[in-house]
Amino acid sequence: MDGGGEVKVKTKALTPYMLLLVYMSSLEQIEQDVQELKNRNKRVEAEKAWETSLFRILSISLITYLIAILVIKGIGMEKPFTGALIPTVGYFLSTQSLPILKRWWMNHHQKSS
Secondary structure (H helix, E strand, O other): OOOOOOOOOOOOOOOHHHHHHHHHHHHHHHHHHHHHHHHHHHHHHHHHHHHOOHHHHHHHHHHHHHHHHHHHHHOOOOOHHHHOHHHHHHHHHHHHHHHHHHHHHHHHHHHHO
16 A cells, blocks of 8 residues: 555456357357246247237137126126127127238338327
8 A cells, every 4th residue: 555545456468269269158148048038938929929819809709798697697688698699799890900900000100100
C-alpha cells in the first residue's frame, strides 16, 4: 500500500491458453443457449399443433355438448339433446371461422402499421 491508501495489484496478461479456455467456455454457452432455443421451439410447435388440432376441437365440442345437456336438463327445458347442439355447433363453427378472421385481421393490421 502506498501513502494514499490504495492497494496496487499486479495483473497478468491472459495467456493464449487462458484465452482459448474463455473462448471455449463462451462457445459452450452459445451451444447450450441454441439447444435451449431449439427445445423451446419444439415445445411451442407442439403446443400450436395441439391448439389447432381437430382432436382438441372435437374433444371440446363433445365436452360442451355433454355439459349443455346437463344444464338444459337441470333447468327443466324440453329436448336437451337437441338444445345442446346449439352451443356445440356455435363453438365448432367459431373454431372454423376464426383462422379466416385471424388472417384478415393480420393482413389489415400489417398494412396499417
